Structure formats: C-alpha cells, structure tokens
Amino acid sequence: xxxxxxxxxxxxxxxIALVTEVIPTHSCLVFCPTKKNCExxxxxxxxxxxxxxxxxxxxxxxxxLRELKESGNGxxxxxxxxxxxxxxxxxxxxxxxxERKLVEEAYSTGVLCLLTCTSTLAAGINLPARRVILRSxxxxxxxxxxxxxxxxxxxxxxxxxxxxxxxxxxxxxxxxKMARSLVCAPMENCYSNLMHDDGKGLLSLILSxxxxxxxxSVDQMRDFLSGTLLYVQxxxxxxxxxxxxxxxxxxxxxxxxxxxxxxxxxxxxxxQVTKLGRATYKxxxxxxxxxxxxxxxxxxxxxxxxxxxxHLVYLVTPYDILSQCKPxxxxxxxxxxxxxxxxxxxxxxIGVPESFVVRQVAGQTVKKGVDMDVVKRMYLAxxxxxxxxxxxxxxxxxxxxxxxxxxxxxxxxxSAFCSCVLHFAEELEEFWPFKALLTELMRRLSYCVTAxxxxxxxxxxxxxxxxxxxxxxxxxxLSHLANADPAALSKTIENLYxxxxxxxxxxxxxxxxxKAAALQEEVDDLLMVPLDLPTP
Numbered sequence: 063x064x065x066x067x068x069x070x071x072x073x074x075x076x077x078i079a080l081v082t083e084v085i086p087t088h089s090c091l092v093f094c095p096t097k098k099n100c101e102x103x104x105x106x107x108x109x110x111x112x113x114x115x116x117x118x119x120x121x122x123x124x125x126x127l128r129e130l131k132e133s134g135n136g137x138x139x140x141x142x143x144x145x146x147x148x149x150x151x152x153x154x155x156x157x158x159x160x161e162r163k164l165v166e167e168a169y170s171t172g173v174l175c176l177l178t179c180t181s182t183l184a185a186g187i188n189l190p191a192r193r194v195i196l197r198s199x200x201x202x203x204x205x206x207x208x209x210x211x212x213x214x215x216x217x218x219x220x221x222x223x224x225x226x227x228x229x230x231x232x233x234x235x236x237x238x239k240m241a242r243s244l245v246c247a248p249m250e251n252c253y254s255n256l257m258h259d260d261g262k263g264l265l266s267l268i269l270s271x272x273x274x275x276x277x278x279s280v281d282q283m284r285d286f287l288s289g290t291l292l293y294v295q296x297x298x299x300x301x302x303x304x305x306x307x308x309x310x311x312x313x314x315x316x317x318x319x320x321x322x323x324x325x326x327x328x329x330x331x332x333x334q335v336t337k338l339g340r341a342t343y344k345x346x347x348x349x350x351x352x353x354x355x356x357x358x359x360x361x362x363x364x365x366x367x368x369x370x371x372x373h374l375v376y377l378v379t380p381y382d383i384l385s386q387c388k389p390x391x392x393x394x395x396x397x398x399x400x401x402x403x404x405x406x407x408x409x410x411x412i413g414v415p416e417s418f419v420v421r422q423v424a425g426q427t428v429k430k431g432v433d434m435d436v437v438k439r440m441y442l443a444x445x446x447x448x449x450x451x452x453x454x455x456x457x458x459x460x461x462x463x464x465x466x467x468x469x470x471x472x473x474x475x476x477s478a479f480c481s482c483v484l485h486f487a488e489e490l491e492e493f494w495p496f497k498a499l500l501t502e503l504m505r506r507l508s509y510c511v512t513a514x515x516x517x518x519x520x521x522x523x524x525x526x527x528x529x530x531x532x533x534x535x536x537x538x539x540l541s542h543l544a545n546a547d548p549a550a551l552s553k554t555i556e557n558l559y560x561x562x563x564x565x566x567x568x569x570x571x572x573x574x575x576x577k578a579a580a581l582q583e584e585v586d587d588l589l590m591v592p593l594d595l596p597t598p
Contacts, residue, residue, distance in 0.1 A: 088192035133160040137456040156465035345486030378480040477507035
C-alpha cells in the first residue's frame with residue numbers, strides 16, 4: 063500500500079484521482095508538455111489502477127495488442143504493452159502512423175478509455191472526451207497560446223457525442239497570472255501566411271503565377287492579389303511599404319536568383335520563368351533550396367556512385383528536416399565504418415570525410431570549415447540507406463537512437479522530395495540520367511520493403527505484413543495474385559476474410575490490366591515512329 067506522503071511525491075498534481083473519477087466508464091485525455099512526459103504519465107497512472115481495469119473489454123484489448131505487434135513486424139513498444147491492458151495509451155509523433163491509427167480507433171470505440179498526448183492531438187483529429195486535463199500550460203518550453211488552449215479544451219463534451227464535458231488546467235503558482243490572461247484573453251487574429259518567413263509564400267505564388275501564364279506583368283499580379291487576404295491586411299503585414307512595392311521586390315529577387323527573366327515588348331515588360339524557374343515550380347521545390355539542389359545534382363553528375371543507393375538517397379534527403387537532426391557522433395562513426403570503400407569516398411567527396419567524424423567523436427576541434435548542413439544531411443541519408451537495406455524500422459530506430467515516428471516521417475518526406483527532385487530534373491536536359499534512377503528509388507522509398515515484395519505492395523490495401531504473408535504462401539507476383547481463387551486465398555492467409563480476398567484479387571487483376579495497357583501503349587508508340595532506313 064502506497065502511503066499518502068509517497069503518493070504525494072509520485073503524483074503531486076493528483077492526476078490519478080482526477081482520471082479515475084471518469085475512467086473506464088467515460089473517456090479522458092491528459093495533455094502533456096513533452097513526448098517523454100506522455101509515456102511517463104501513462105506508465106505512472108496504470109501502476110496504481112485496480113485490477114478491475116484489466117477485465118474491462120479484455121478481449122478487444124488483446125486484439126489491439128496483437129495488431130500493434132503485427133504493425134511493427136513482431137516488435138512492440140514496451141510502454142504500450144504495459145498500459146494497454148489497463149485501457150491506457152500514449153499518443154505523440156514518436157509513434158508510427160500505423161500505431162497512431164490503431165490507438166485512435168481503439169480510443170474512439172471505447173476500447174481505450176484514456177490517452178496521454180501532446181498538443182498535436184488537439185488539431186485535426188476528432189477524439190472527444192468527457193474530461194480533458196492539461197498537465198501543464200506549456201507546449202515544450204513555450205507557454206500556451208489562446209488558440210492552442212481552446213483546441214485542447216474543445217475536446218471535452220463534444221455536441222452530439224456527449225452531454226457533459228469538463229476541462230482541468232493544472233498550474234504552478236508562478237504561472238497563475240499568465241494562465242488568467244490565457245483564459246480571459248480574446249482569440250489571436252488570423253493573418254495571411256503569404257508574408258510569413260520573409261515572404262516565402264508570396265515569392266512562391268508569384269513564380270507560379272508567371273510560370274502558369276496567369277500573370278506576366280506587375281499590373282496583372284495587382285489584379286490577382288487584390289482578391290487575397292494579404293491585400294486586405296497589407297497595412298499590418300507589409301510594414302512601411304505598399305503591397306506593390308513588396309511585389310516588385312519579389313520579382314527582382316526572383317530575377318536575381320535566375321528564376322525569372324524580363325522581355326521588352328512594345329506595350330511594356332513581359333515576365334517569363336527561366337528553365338531553372340520552371341523546374342523549381344513544377345517540382346514544387348522550396349525557392350530557398352532550388353539553387354542548392356541544382357548545384358548538388360550538377361556535382362552528383364560528375365561522380366555519381368551507382369553501385370549502391372547511398373548517393374541517390376543523399377540527393378533526395380530533404381533540406382527542411384535538417385533542423386531536427388542532431389547527430390550522435392559515435393553512432394555516425396559506427397555506421398560510417400560499415401560503408402564500402404566506394405561509399406566512404408562518396409561521403410568524403412560531398413564534404414564528410416571519415417577524419418571529420420573521428421575528430422568529432424574524440425571531441426577535437428576541426429580546423430577546416432565544414433558545412434554542418436551537409437554533415438546532418440549525410441547522417442539522415444545513412445538512416446534512410448540503412449532502412450532501405452534492412453527494411454526494419456524498429457531496428458534502425460534502435461541503431462540511431464531515434465523515434466520510429468521520426469524515421470517514418472523522414473522516409474515519407476524523402477519519398478515526397480524524391481518526386482519533387484524527379485520533376486525538377488525532368489525540366490532540365492542536363493539531368494536526364496536522374497529520370498530512370500530516381501523513378502526506381504521513389505518506388506523503394508514509397509514501400510521500403512525488400513525488392514520482391516514491391517509488386518505486391520502496389521495492390522490497394524496490401525501493407526508490408528500482408529505482402530509477406532502472400533509471398534510466403536506462394537503468391538509471389540501480381541499475376542499469381544490476380545489468378546488466385548479468393549476462397550483458397552482466404553483459407554491460406556491468416557485473418558483474411560472471404561470478402562477481403564475477393565477485393566484483393568480484383569485489385570490485383572485491375573493493376574495487371576493497367577500495366578498491360580500501359581505497356582501496349584508504349585509498344586504502339588514505338589511502332590508509330592518512322593524508321594530512317596536507307597533507300598535500296
């Protein structure tokens with residue numbers, strides 16, 4: 063039995079008492095300031111719950127545990143393994159998308175009665191609760207904004223779902239004054255995002271307007287922008303300049319970057335995008351990185367490593383995720399040492415030699431200037447490269463000491479950026495070799511499974527675990543699956559119902575037909591090309 067004094071030390075905010083007033087009969091959300099705090103609070107609560115909680119919807123919780131294990135290919139978070147039998151789970155960006163989906167569905171259906179979560183759950187996900195508890199008025203180290211607070215407490219007592227709802231904000235004495243302002247303050251104003259981050263949005267919009275021939279002069283841009291929120295708010299957002307001065311500066315900035323050119327016409331100036339500008343907007347590449355990407359691809363052509371995916375993976379590692387990367391130097395060196403001599407030379411060629419990493423491990427000062435963005439990008443490329451080889455998100459997360467959610471986000475971001483780089487390269491003739499190379503890499507990044515499973519993963523509804531089941535059962539190609547008997551398939555594959563088997567076979571047949579039609583179209587195009595044969 064825990065004494066009152068020790069309980070006060072373990073749970074000074076009386077979270078356990080507050081949640082047990084409503085669970086398991088009703089639902090409860092506990093918002094925590096950090097991801098680690100979510101996990102700790104969930105573990106702490108279930109440690110002091112009665113055994114009765116284990117019996118509440120026990121069978122459904124067992125199914126949830128099995129599904130979570132399957133989604134991790136046999137691996138499972140030890141915290142969730144401990145908390146889910148009590149009807150509790152945590153929810154934050156460290157979970158994979160499959161884990162988040164399973165947790166959200168279980169909470170929505172009442173299998174889980176309590177989630178400890180970060181503020182990311184507040185927006186975009188409809189998970190109401192009878193009681194919402196804010197563990198702290200902070201998100202990480204930042205004090206809550208009024209809009210964030212309203213989003214969180216708005217989960218309590220949703221109309222049409224529950225007739226009662228309540229929210230509790232836990233405060234320390236030092237935060238009382240700010241919390242009073244938070245509760246009583248009006249909502250923050252909503253502003254146009256076009257001027258955010260030094261007008262990056264406006265620059266991108268202007269480039270697209272010119273590239274799509276919607277506006278090829280400043281006057282036409284004036285007409286277009288007069289229908290935007292920015293036009294209404296220009297006095298607040300454009301400081302001491304008019305919106306038209308801002309637009310002219312943006313156009314000049316695009317000209318200076320080589321993305322836009324000006325042609326003199328009898329009736330005035332006409333704006334056109336350059337080849338680089340067209341590649342930038344067609345590839346949806348951030349203007350801040352278009353020139354860097356062009357330089358990286360140009361440098362890549364001079365010494366592209368083709369006996370492994372590492373160099374290509376580096377080229378499609380997103381620039382905008384580097385701020386979230388903090389390399390562990392010993393891990394960096396360990397993974398670097400596993401590379402082949404050719405891969406190590408490629409790393410040195412882009413600016414990350416082994417000697418630099420060794421010096422960082424030893425804590426020595428590096429005299430020569432090294433671009434840390436390149437170093438971070440190479441580190442993330444090593445994460446992706448390892449993931450493509452092993453196709454096991456859990457083992458890679460453990461090797462690099464990163465959350466599996468972050469690695470999955472890195473993978474999906476790289477897959478999306480690979481598509482952007484592909485479209486960027488297609489618009490510039492000098493980058494023609496990248497078309498075939500990046501097309502294949504994009505497939506690998508999209509599915510991140512061993513090569514033999516990729517054709518099966520292209521079928522709608524087939525995830526990695528299902529693809530492995532099909533492959534082991536002898537359905538190794540699309541044709542095998544398309545010609546399968548649904549009745550036999552449902553008996554052979556575990557947890558595959560007859561209706562699902564019918565849909566699976568139908569989807570495979572449709573995909574086979576689409577591929578055959580595309581191939582026939584390519585053959586027809588080739589046959590229509592006139593042959594330049596010599597006259598007899």
